[in-house]
Amino acid sequence: MSENSSDRLIYRIACSDSESSSQPLALSDASPKDKPWDKHRAFADRVQTHYAGSDFSDYARRLNFCSQLLEFGFGMDADDALKLKLKSARFCRVRHCPVCQWRRSLAWKAKAYQVLPKIVEQYPKHRWLFVTLTQRNMPVTELRDTLKAMNEAFQRLVQRKTWPAIGWLRSTEVTRGKDGNAHPHFHCLLMVPSSYFSHGYISKSEWIKTWRECMRLDYSPVLDVQAVKSGNQPSSLVPELLKYCTKESDMVADREWFLELTRQLHKMRCIATGGVLKEYLKELEQDPDELIGKDEDDQGVNEGSLYFNWRRQEKRYRMVKD
Numbered sequence: 453m454s455e456n457s458s459d460r461l462i463y464r465i466a467c468s469d470s471e472s473s474s475q476p477l478a479l480s481d482a483s484p485k486d487k488p489w490d491k492h493r494a495f496a497d498r499v500q501t502h503y504a505g506s507d508f509s510d511y512a513r514r515l516n517f518c519s520q521l522l523e524f525g526f527g528m529d530a531d532d533a534l535k536l537k538l539k540s541a542r543f544c545r546v547r548h549c550p551v552c553q554w555r556r557s558l559a560w561k562a563k564a565y566q567v568l569p570k571i572v573e574q575y576p577k578h579r580w581l582f583v584t585l586t587q588r589n590m591p592v593t594e595l596r597d598t599l600k601a602m603n604e605a606f607q608r609l610v611q612r613k614t615w616p617a618i619g620w621l622r623s624t625e626v627t628r629g630k631d632g633n634a635h636p637h638f639h640c641l642l643m644v645p646s647s648y649f650s651h652g653y654i655s656k657s658e659w660i661k662t663w664r665e666c667m668r669l670d671y672s673p674v675l676d677v678q679a680v681k682s683g684n685q686p687s688s689l690v691p692e693l694l695k696y697c698t699k700e701s702d703m704v705a706d707r708e709w710f711l712e713l714t715r716q717l718h719k720m721r722c723i724a725t726g727g728v729l730k731e732y733l734k735e736l737e738q739d740p741d742e743l744i745g746k747d748e749d750d751q752g753v754n755e756g757s758l759y760f761n762w763r764r765q766e767k768r769y770r771m772v773k774d
């Protein structure tokens with residue numbers, strides 16, 4: 453991490469730039485790990501188009517400036533190789549901005565990866581369950597009422613005598629069915645005492661019966677329960693738990709559906725925590741302050757910056773020449 457190695461990266465970037473004809477260096481070529489920027493910013497352009505001329509034209513304006521210019525500095529990774537490291541960018545923080553949603557998910561995941569091992573250390577004998585709670589698909593216009601009903605049902609579930617968890621984390625995901633209906637579901641991480649498997653164990657059919665009663669449904673809902681193997685870390689569930697609230701491909705599939713989704717999800721919280729997990733993970737209930745991100749292995753080589761701007765036509769970030 454000497455000044456020399458930074459110089460070498462600058463040299464490499466300068467060389468590849470001059471070799472590749474008149475086009476400035478693409479971010480995805482300079483730094484393969486930053487390739488997702490192109491994908492998410494391209495989706496942001498499509499979401500922006502959906503919002504333009506709608507009730508949400510202010511969102512369109514904000515999405516338009518989101519992450520147009522990225523400033524990178526230099527850092528070293530764990531293998532002592534040079535890498536680009538995001539230093540600054542302007543984010544719009546619109547709820548359904550694909551770039552901001554991605555950055556938010558990264559921040560949440562980083563937090564969970566940092567905290568979950570500490571909880572396991574505190575509660576080494578406890579076990580972890582991953583439960584997915586659903587109900588039938590419905591028109592997107594009924595999503596808000598359905599999510600409120602699901603929230604209330606979840607409260608009833610937690611208050612039941614048979615509720616086995618001493619702590620839980622819950623995230624909400626909404627997908628779009630092929631028929632255009634909305635499919636909301638809860639992904640739940642439950643921390644249960646080790647005695648759960650011998651005393652108070654709940655079979656899948658009992659979970660279904662209980663959720664059906666809490667939801668006050670006249671049919672048996674689809675539900676999934678998995679236990680994390682004894683001795684395994686719950687961190688393996690983080691990618692599934694803290695991914696997007698709505699997939700980018702579902703956001704752009706149909707403009708009217710997406711605008712209605714925006715109305716229906718207005719100010720609805722995506723993540724909830726409870727029990728002993730609340731004190732560790734309640735930060736996840738808020739929009740993260742920091743969307744820049746910080747790598748665990750950052751060693752802070754900070755001299756110099758490279759700038760990349762978004763080329764909307766080409767769907768790539770390219771270096772900005774001085």
Ligand SMILES: [Zn+2]
Nearest residue numbers: 518544549552
């Ligand atoms: Zn944004």
